[in-house]
Amino acid sequence: MILKSAIFGTIARNAVTTNLVYIVLVMVLALIVVAFLTLFERNVIGTLQRRLGPNVVWIYGSGQALADAVKLIVKELVLPSVSNSVLFALAP
Numbered sequence: 001m002i003l004k005s006a007i008f009g010t011i012a013r014n015a016v017t018t019n020l021v022y023i024v025l026v027m028v029l030a031l032i033v034v035a036f037l038t039l040f041e042r043n044v045i046g047t048l049q050r051r052l053g054p055n056v057v058w059i060y061g062s063g064q065a066l067a068d069a070v071k072l073i074v075k076e077l078v079l080p081s082v083s084n085s086v087l088f089a090l091a092p
Contacts, residue, residue: 038065 039061046052046061057063079085 035065 042061
């Protein structure tokens with residue numbers, strides 16, 4: 001009885017670990033696909049508009065995505081002191 005529970009406990013633990021590895025792998029692959037699709041979209045839009053835009057920043061436009069990520073991370077929230085902060089936060 002003890003041996004049986006030890007074996008099934010190990011199998012269950014391995015199944016959880018395997019599932020977590022699959023979840024992390026799928027998330028990483030999804031992030032990579034989204035990054036490349038964004039890069040592709042910016043290249044196509046820049047080409048269609050016949051302009052030098054985000055598609056020429058750094059290596060194949062990857063610098064623009066990096067700059068956008070840094071901007072999003074360090075962007076500070078500015079709330080006017082004389083406004084209703086709840087309405088200001090809910091407004092589009």
